Amino acid sequence: MKSSFLMDWVYTDTVKDHFMNPRNIWDKNEDWEPDAVGEVGSLACGDQMRVGIRVKDGKIESLRWLTYGCASAIASTSMMSEIATGMTLEEAYKITPEVITNALGGLPEHKFHCSVLGDKALRAAIDNYLEERGLPNPYKDAIARVLCECRGVTDQMIEELVRTDKAKTIEELRELTGFGTGCGKCVHMITEFFEEMRHIHGKS
Ligand code: FES
Numbered sequence: 001m002k003s004s005f006l007m008d009w010v011y012t013d014t015v016k017d018h019f020m021n022p023r024n025i026w027d028k029n030e031d032w033e034p035d036a037v038g039e040v041g042s043l044a045c046g047d048q049m050r051v052g053i054r055v056k057d058g059k060i061e062s063l064r065w066l067t068y069g070c071a072s073a074i075a076s077t078s079m080m081s082e083i084a085t086g087m088t089l090e091e092a093y094k095i096t097p098e099v100i101t102n103a104l105g106g107l108p109e110h111k112f113h114c115s116v117l118g119d120k121a122l123r124a125a126i127d128n129y130l131e132e133r134g135l136p137n138p139y140k141d142a143i144a145r146v147l148c149e150c151r152g153v154t155d156q157m158i159e160e161l162v163r164t165d166k167a168k169t170i171e172e173l174r175e176l177t178g179f180g181t182g183c184g185k186c187v188h189m190i191t192e193f194f195e196e197m198r199h200i201h202g203k204s
Contacts, residue, residue: 011107038122040120040200041067048068051122055089060092065118072108076107079104097116147179148182149182159197
């Protein structure tokens, strides 16, 4: 009789391959220094993700990553590292979880959230790279999605307020942005998104 582990193994061959043979893992013994690092998640939740990038001529020359996440997070970040290497910073910034998941041939529905960690850490690394060099960051606003139409509140605004600890509670977020004070239809979605961002940035 098969073990429950094997019976529960519902991942595609590509996911299994990237999980068993992850690409571009950050080996501290390797002589490799990043130009910038991005980190999301928290050790307490067991899903911390760190991505380092080296940039040459505006492109990601090489990328390394480390995670304490699950099989899906490992496979997703491994795939992301292959997709992002060689891309311009702008192209890499626009990699979405959907792009990674499709390249993996899909992930179980309940595992989809694991795939956001790698691309978020990559964006954090690009943010840091630009910030440390005093360069403009036009990419953040370009990928922003409006979540509250009445007050023009975007996902990027909320994420930044969470990341910088300016909004530690949903009430603080409402005070700072005014979300939900128009028609109110965004309240549920933004509350869920806020909690997700707190989790991803290790604030809860
Ligand atoms: S969409 Fe947010 S209050 Fe109307």
